[in-house]
Amino acid sequence: MLAGKCTTTNSPASAHLNRDEESAVRTTWLVSLAAVIAALLWWQFKPAPVTNLQLHTIETGLVERISANSRAGTVYACTSASLSLRVGGRVSQLFVDEGERVKAEQLLLELDNAEEQARLALAQADLRAAQIEQQSACDSASLAKREAARAESLVQQKLVSGERLDQLETDAQLRALSCSHSQAMTERASAARDLAQIQFDSTKLYAPFAGTIAAVNGDIGEIVTPSPPGIQTPPAVELLDDSCLYIEAPIDEVEASKVSVGQQTRVTLDAFRGQVFTGAVSRTGTRVSALEKQARTLDIEVTLIDPPEEVKLLVGYSADVEIITGYADKVVRVPTEALLGGNQLVRYNPQSKRLEKVEVEVGLANWSWSEIRSGVTAGEQILTRLENLDTLLKSEVNPL
Incomplete structure (x- = not known):
């Protein structure tokens, strides 16, 4: 009986399977190695946490909508006058100096008026003579009228003839006409005197x-x-009543529709730096000015309310005016500088310790504060200084 040899032969399919397993293991190992290397690189080069970052805590308060002058305003007197004489001549007397206070109807200046004074004296004398002539003529007329009346009664008694009565009545009528003529001459002399007085004055x-x-x-x-x-x-002479002053200032036409009489204002003057005066809009212009090479503006007038007695305002001072055209109190507000693109804020998320952009709805606003109607709430923290924002958004932050 022949003993046979036992031999093992690998099929091609088995060899291919082994090669696939080795490749998968190798791939898995390489991916894991890359992940580890990436993690090490990220850990090595990740942004360092930002510490002591100053944030603003959102609060509630007052927000005002403000319209301001587009160019500097000017202080004017409520009443002023540029005074001139109606006639020319040489100045003979000057009774006032610049800066002097005067009363109403006080004499300020007088021209050489010797000729006018002489004409006035002549006119006054002519009037007096006419008055005397009138009195004499009218007395004679009165006497002639009485004589004619007596003669009429005597005619009835046949003591005076009818012819004599006619003569007396005619004389009385002539004397009455003479009296009327004298009255007219008196009126004429009076008018001449008045004219001379006007010329003298x-x-x-x-x-x-x-x-x-x-x-x-x-x-x-x-x-x-x-x-x-x-x-x-x-x-x-230029005269002004500085007991009443107002400020005239131009505002841009875009703001004109928001301004009305009675609105409260804040006024600052270069002559009194650091002081803010309270005022109110007393008048608005009736038309928009369209001066060449300048913005279209509307002139408004502002009257100061109870300015301090120690503050001496002078006509011609420059002034800046802020008109409060609307306000909202006890509303969520943020510094206007914190707004990004007009409708976004950068809010701090305490869970992730990161900054994030949020959309907000903005209400009333001015240079300092903006009302936030939705998007954030009081007590949350936001970033107000937006420098290096891209870097801050990628980093963890630890608020101050």
């Missing part, structure tokens, strides 16, 4: 109201002339 300049002398254009001995038609010349 025209050489004097009076203050139409109490105030302060802002400027005096002229001196004793100088010739002053009235302004010809269509030609503006400097006034003899």
Whole structure:
């Protein structure tokens, strides 16, 4: 009996399977190695946590909608006047200086008026003579009328003839006409006197109201002339009432529809830096100005409310005006500088310790504060300084 040999032969299918298993193991090992290397690299180069990052805690408060002047405003007097004489002449007397306070109807300036004074005196004498002539003529007319009346009664008694009565009645009528003529002459003389008085008064300049002398254009001995038609010349005296002042300022036409009389304002002046004055809109313009090379603006007037007595405002001061055209109190608000693109905030998520952008609905706003109607709540923390935002969004943060 023959003993046979036992031999083992590997099939091609088995060899291929072994090679696939080895490849899968190798692939798995390489993927795991790459993952480990990637994790090590990430750990080595990951952004360091940002520590002591200053955030703003959202709170509730007041938010105002504000309209401001587009160019500097100016302080004006409520009442002012540029005073000139109606006639020309040489200044003989000057009774005031710049900065002096005057009363209403106070004499400010007088021209050489010797000729006008003489004409006035002549007119007054003519009037007096006419009055005397009138009195004499009218007395004679009254006497002639009485004589004619007596003669009429005597005619009935046949003591005076009818012819004599006619003569007396005619004389009475003539004397009555003479009296009327004298009255007319008196009226004419009175009118001449009034004209002379006006011409004399025209050489004097009076203050139409109490105030302060802002400027005096002229001196004793100088010739002053009235302004010809269509030609503006400097006034003899400029007078203003500085007991009442207002501020005129232009605002952009876009803001014009939001402004109305009575709205509260805040006023600052370069002459009083650091001080804020309270005022109110007292008047708005009736039309928008369209000056060349300038924005279209509407002029408004603001009156200061109870300014401090120690503050001496001068006409011509420059002023800036903020008009409060709307407000909301006790609302969620954030610093306006924290808004990203006008409708986003960067909020801190305490669970992930990361910053995240959130959409918000903005209400009233000004340069300092913006009302947030939805998207965040009071007590949450937001980023207000948006520098290096891309880096901060990739890093963990630890608030200050």
